[in-house]
Amino acid sequence: NAGVTQTPKFRVLKTGQSMTLLCAQDMNHEYMYWYRQDPGMGLRLIHYSVGEGTTAKGEVPDGYNVSRLKKQNFLLGLESAAPSQTSVYFCATQGGGGDEQYFGPGTRLTVT
Amino acid sequence: RKEVEQDPGPFNVPEGATVAFNCTYSNSASQSFFWYRQDCRKEPKLLMSVYSSGNEDGRFTAQLNRASQYISLLIRDSKLSDSATYLCVVNPWNTGFQKLVFGTGTRLLVSP
Numbered sequence: 671n672a673g674v675t676q677t678p679k680f681r682v683l684k685t686g687q688s689m690t691l692l693c694a695q696d697m698n699h700e701y702m703y704w705y706r707q708d709p710g711m712g713l714r715l716i717h718y719s720v721g722e723g724t725t726a727k728g729e730v731p732d733g734y735n736v737s738r739l740k741k742q743n744f745l746l747g748l749e750s751a752a753p754s755q756t757s758v759y760f761c762a763t764q765g766g767g768g769d770e771q772y773f774g775p776g777t778r779l780t781v782t
Numbered sequence: 783r784k785e786v787e788q789d790p791g792p793f794n795v796p797e798g799a800t801v802a803f804n805c806t807y808s809n810s811a812s813q814s815f816f817w818y819r820q821d822c823r824k825e826p827k828l829l830m831s832v833y834s835s836g837n838e839d840g841r842f843t844a845q846l847n848r849a850s851q852y853i854s855l856l857i858r859d860s861k862l863s864d865s866a867t868y869l870c871v872v873n874p875w876n877t878g879f880q881k882l883v884f885g886t887g888t889r890l891l892v893s894p
Contacts, residue, residue, distance in 0.1 A: 700879075701879040701880070705884075710886060711886060712786065712869070712883070712884030712885050712886045712887070713826070713869075713882075713884040714884075715881060715882070718879065718881065720879050728881065760825055760826070764879060764880055769814060769816070769831060769873075769880060770828045770831075771828070771880060771882065773825035773826050773827070774825060775824070775825050776824075776825055
């Protein structure tokens with residue numbers, strides 16, 4: 671089992687470009703989350719989903735959109751990238767009645 | 783005031799030493815507490831949950847003090863492989879899904 675995977679692993683964007691980050695899980699977990707991690711700051715929740723077809727805003731949702739059309743996939747979109755969105759993005763899942771969140775390996779995004 | 787505060791370190795200790803980290807949280811209604819470990823440029827992974835009665839897992843002991851709103855992690859007989867950043871994590875919500883609040887992490891360096 672792959673667990674939680676993220677694509678791409680690295681990306682460089684120019685200001686104003688758009689892109690979609692994909693998170694895929696084979697753990698059959700209901701809950702999925704998108705975080706960003708910046709130096710000197712803890713991981714911050716961008717958006718989350720409590721099930722297929724549902725999404726909700728987290729702490730820092732501005733500039734991002736998400737979709738969860740299938741239970742196993744959670745997409746994070748940047749419509750018009752800004753340098754402030756340079757960060758490491760982590761996807762996480764949780765389910766099976768447990769508290770543990772399982773993280774993907776991360777996507778390193780640089781916006782120039 | 784940050785919701786979850788940790789000393790960023792680094793804590794430099796020799797192999798075999800005992801080291802302790804503390805973390806404070808601001809929301810007195812917080813429901814669940816965790817320590818996650820994050821290796822350099824990797825994803826966070828759950829180290830242990832923190833229970834009100836305190837809990838131990840091998841060389842690791844976690845304590846919760848609700849009255850003073852702090853969590854501690856004690857590592858005995860430190861190993862080189864313990865070198866990592868330790869994230870204090872709090873869930874302020876009483877829900878099945880976890881809208882976690884992360885501290886910025888405490889860096890531990892164990893030397894030979």
